[in-house]
Amino acid sequence: xxxxxxxxxxxxxxxxxxxxVLMPKLAHSAAIAVPxxxxxxxxxxxxxxxxxSLEWSPWKEALLSEDGTYAEQVNCTMFSTKTGSYxxxxxxxxxxxxxxxxxxxxxxxxxxxxxxxITNDGTSHSTLELDDMGYQELIAFLQERLMIERSVKDPHxxxxxxxxxxxxxxxxxxxxxxxxxxLQRFAKSPVTTAFLGLSKVHSMxxxxxxxxxxxxxxxxxxxxxxxxxxxxxxxxxxxxxxxLQTTSNDDQDFExxxxxxxxxxxxxxxxxxxxxxxxxxxxxxFDSEGRITDxxxxxxxxxxxxxxxxxxxxxxxxxxxxxxxxxxxxMEERRGKRELLAADYYRMKSQWSTISPEQEKRFSxxxxxxxxxxxxxxxxxxxxxxxxxxxxxxKVMNELLMTYCMLNFDLGYVQGMSDLLTPVMVIMEGDxxxxxxxxxxxxxxxxxxxxxxxxxxxxDHLSTLMKYLDPSLKRYxxxxxxxxxxxxxxxxxxxxxxxxxxDVMRLWEVLWTGRPCKNFHLLVAYAILDTEKNxxxxxxxxxxxxxxxxxxxxxxxNLEKTLELAESIYLQLIGAEELPSSxxxxxxxxxxxxxxxxxxxxxxxxxxxxxxxxxxxxxTAGSPGAFEDHVFESS
Amino acid sequence: MAASAVASPRVHDFKVxxxxxxxxxxTSLVLRYVENKFNEKHESTLQASFLTKKLTIGNRRVNLSxxxxxxxxxxxxxxxxxYRDSNGAIxxxxxxxxxxxxxxxxxxxxxxxxxxxxxxLTIIGNKTDLEKQRNVSxxxxxxxxxxxxxxxxxxxxxxxxxxxxxxxxxxxRMIEQADKQDAEKRALSPSSRSTAAGNVVLLEETPAAPIKxxxx
Numbered sequence: 001x002x003x004x005x006x007x008x009x010x011x012x013x014x015x016x017x018x019x020x021v022l023m024p025k026l027a028h029s030a031a032i033a034v035p036x037x038x039x040x041x042x043x044x045x046x047x048x049x050x051x052x053s054l055e056w057s058p059w060k061e062a063l064l065s066e067d068g069t070y071a072e073q074v075n076c077t078m079f080s081t082k083t084g085s086y087x088x089x090x091x092x093x094x095x096x097x098x099x100x101x102x103x104x105x106x107x108x109x110x111x112x113x114x115x116x117x118i119t120n121d122g123t124s125h126s127t128l129e130l131d132d133m134g135y136q137e138l139i140a141f142l143q144e145r146l147m148i149e150r151s152v153k154d155p156h157x158x159x160x161x162x163x164x165x166x167x168x169x170x171x172x173x174x175x176x177x178x179x180x181x182x183l184q185r186f187a188k189s190p191v192t193t194a195f196l197g198l199s200k201v202h203s204m205x206x207x208x209x210x211x212x213x214x215x216x217x218x219x220x221x222x223x224x225x226x227x228x229x230x231x232x233x234x235x236x237x238x239x240x241x242x243x244l245q246t247t248s249n250d251d252q253d254f255e256x257x258x259x260x261x262x263x264x265x266x267x268x269x270x271x272x273x274x275x276x277x278x279x280x281x282x283x284x285x286f287d288s289e290g291r292i293t294d295x296x297x298x299x300x301x302x303x304x305x306x307x308x309x310x311x312x313x314x315x316x317x318x319x320x321x322x323x324x325x326x327x328x329x330x331m332e333e334r335r336g337k338r339e340l341l342a343a344d345y346y347r348m349k350s351q352w353s354t355i356s357p358e359q360e361k362r363f364s365x366x367x368x369x370x371x372x373x374x375x376x377x378x379x380x381x382x383x384x385x386x387x388x389x390x391x392x393x394x395k396v397m398n399e400l401l402m403t404y405c406m407l408n409f410d411l412g413y414v415q416g417m418s419d420l421l422t423p424v425m426v427i428m429e430g431d432x433x434x435x436x437x438x439x440x441x442x443x444x445x446x447x448x449x450x451x452x453x454x455x456x457x458x459x460d461h462l463s464t465l466m467k468y469l470d471p472s473l474k475r476y477x478x479x480x481x482x483x484x485x486x487x488x489x490x491x492x493x494x495x496x497x498x499x500x501x502x503d504v505m506r507l508w509e510v511l512w513t514g515r516p517c518k519n520f521h522l523l524v525a526y527a528i529l530d531t532e533k534n535x536x537x538x539x540x541x542x543x544x545x546x547x548x549x550x551x552x553x554x555x556x557x558n559l560e561k562t563l564e565l566a567e568s569i570y571l572q573l574i575g576a577e578e579l580p581s582s583x584x585x586x587x588x589x590x591x592x593x594x595x596x597x598x599x600x601x602x603x604x605x606x607x608x609x610x611x612x613x614x615x616x617x618x619x620t621a622g623s624p625g626a627f628e629d630h631v632f633e634s635s
Numbered sequence: 636m637a638a639s640a641v642a643s644p645r646v647h648d649f650k651v652x653x654x655x656x657x658x659x660x661x662t663s664l665v666l667r668y669v670e671n672k673f674n675e676k677h678e679s680t681l682q683a684s685f686l687t688k689k690l691t692i693g694n695r696r697v698n699l700s701x702x703x704x705x706x707x708x709x710x711x712x713x714x715x716x717x718y719r720d721s722n723g724a725i726x727x728x729x730x731x732x733x734x735x736x737x738x739x740x741x742x743x744x745x746x747x748x749x750x751x752x753x754x755x756l757t758i759i760g761n762k763t764d765l766e767k768q769r770n771v772s773x774x775x776x777x778x779x780x781x782x783x784x785x786x787x788x789x790x791x792x793x794x795x796x797x798x799x800x801x802x803x804x805x806x807x808r809m810i811e812q813a814d815k816q817d818a819e820k821r822a823l824s825p826s827s828r829s830t831a832a833g834n835v836v837l838l839e840e841t842p843a844a845p846i847k848x849x850x851x
Binding site for chain 2: 049050073074075121123368372375376378379380381382383414415416418419450452483485486488489492493497544547548551
């Protein structure tokens with residue numbers, strides 16, 4: 001290897017034993033049982049020329065005691081047994097690169113603490129779990145070297161500041177000696193430093209703002225019981241800034257604060273999800289001839305929206321949700337339709353399967369598509385047991401995609417389609433005809449995504465929603481990636497790459513109900529952004545860091561919580577007094593004549609007599625209205 | 636002895652973008668280089684992503700942000716978002732697939748048109764582990780690369796052949812380019828001690844303004 005890249009000398013400065021790393025969630029359930037966490041040691045290591053870093057690697061003894069073998073690789077340890085293998089990622093974080101860290105959950109004295117470090121390029125590193133003492137020591141150690149402050153908006157977020165007290169943006173290799181001393185001086189009296197800055201902000205506030213947000217926090221924060229004493233010296237400042245928006249001003253050493261106009265939105269309701277649709281419930285909806293009436297269909301959709309479908313029922317229920325079966329067809333009619341559709345499928349399949357090699361030579365469009373499909377089939381969900389090393393399943397996948405190409409030749413094959421197909425294939429257990437037509441139903445609802453212009457429009461819609469729901473987030477994003485390209489993949493394949501296979505199936509069946517409104521997937525996307533807002537904004541992430549952070553969220557997002565939040569946001573929207581027609585259009589509410597004045601939103605001329613959207617919906621007995629009753633009961 | 640003792644140790648922040656047809660091995664090259672991983676069944680890239688790598692070349696420190704992009708033609712429109720502000724581009728083809736080599740030519744044309752000569756180009760023929768199925772001859776590719784001022788490498792991300800060299804060579808050329816731009820700027824305003832040139836950050840000074848993506 002090149003001499004310029006030779007290994008530097010390494011000295012261990014400090015070491016904590018028994019530190020766990022939480023294992024990343026796998027996209028697919030594997031035959032080998034992957035532990036939730038792996039035990040190891042965390043050390044502070046000084047590397048010649050490269051500075052100081054935090055390093056974690058697993059305990060070899062613990063791995064040896066398992067029924068398997070391990071192999072060291074560059075950034076990880078591979079652990080293998082007879083049934084399979086998994087990767088244990090090592091942690092290596094240059095201390096100078098730490099941008100912030102998140103402390104998970106409520107910090108309870110004596111309980112282990114979970115920490116996720118984020119570095120300057122926006123990378124989220126594996127979550128570490130330390131005991132209380134180790135945590136205190138680690139923080140104390142970091143404080144000697146870095147200026148750390150609790151985020152004002154999110155007490156779980158600790159930000160590293162540069163010596164001017166600003167959030168770090170820049171990736172420096174090492175700080176020259178003078179500035180290291182300077183930093184240490186600051187580190188010794190961080191409270192003074194922090195409060196000096198804050199007092200400036202505070203005095204400015206007092207003069208600029210008539211109404212200060214209420215009340216002082218007794219011991220540490222808007223989260224009440226959550227104690228913040230465990231990061232010594234980092235009490236929350238004594239003002240709640242929830243109603244304030246801050247704009248960073250790089251020419252001054254404090255932030256300029258202006259009042260954020262209050263949104264005309266009601267508070268968020270808590271919604272509760274339920275257990276999945278059960279077999280007993282499902283059976284009860286059929287009449288003697290196997291029909292499901294419209295009312296029952298609505299009820300099924302309500303249940304599925306709230307809790308999804310039991311795994312054992314998916315094969316049947318998905319056919320209805322995706323429009324392959326008609327809800328009110330009899331069993332006889334369904335059988336007849338299936339026969340017709342089977343014939344149709346095989347007809348289209350024969351159209352391409354009879355293309356001779358001679359024809360193919362002069363059929364470049366076809367050849368191109370065939371190649372694209374071939375390439376993707378071999379790299380879609382190959383770690384899922386259904387597709388792992390199974391040539392039969394891959395052959396079917398190939399045939400299904402080729403046949404879909406014949407059905408929708410203008411669209412052709414676009415990457416991402418194979419991602420959408422695999423869950424359907426798994427649920428339909430490889431039955432070609434059933435898979436094909438349910439997949440077509442799925443594609444019908446999402447096919448516009450594969451037209452770039454239309455997908456850009458979807459991103460626009462998301463941006464419009466954000467502008468209404470959280471103008472300050474919108475302004476922040478606009479300054480960095482106004483087109484929201486970092487959400488491209490979310491929308492293209494409806495979060496397929498962001499959640500585990502199992503979670504994606506749950507999410508999709510919820511979306512297929514068409515409840516509670518049009519484009520609910522955009523509210524799901526917004527809910528994730530809402531959850532990540534503090535991390536993005538407080539860290540002052542640039543467009544690249546935002547992208548990095550969003551990409552890193554894959555397999556870490558809590559689906560049920562996200563769905564709850566998305567629904568709460570929906571309830572907020574329909575509870576709003578004056579919902580702009582742009583928003584009404586996106587979520588599929590009728591556009592009223594009187595709302596055309598949205599371009600001049602005069603908050604003072606609010607008419608208290610106007611009914612909110614939710615009240616209006618409750619009055620109308622249409623299907624969304626009936627659904628709303630259900631919604632409000634549970635909140 | 637340590638590089639920080641040298642009078643003006645510099646940090647170069649370089650952005651490198653990988654472009655090329657789908658399934659030629661862009662993601663595999665980056666993962667091999669940055670994390671020394673290889674996964675035969677790696678899923679297709681639907682959204683650009685980036686990885687970072689730090690290098691020391693002589694007394695220069697180099698921060699590479701390596702951007703991996705989605706290859707399919709349909710996503711072509713997203714290309715400019717990721718190649719703008721790039722200091723270097725790695726245009727990748729699959730040696731078994733002549734079409735993918737033709738696509739490289741399209742990318743070169745586009746980059747030349749949009750970014751001129753500021754961007755350093757490297758063309759890579761990947762998958763040399765499939766030598767038997769080769770469809771693009773080395774001579775053709777090398778001749779083409781030379782004609783457009785790009786360097787040409789042959790790699791196998793799978794067997795970890797030639798990958799490190801690609802990034803090292805490109806980094807060296809990007810440093811040269813930055814030095815050249817530096818000198819040009821200095822020549823333009825000889826009176827001012829140029830401190831912020833191209834994408835170079837002098838370590839002695841903590842910059843007052845945040846560094847925007849790519850360069851300051």
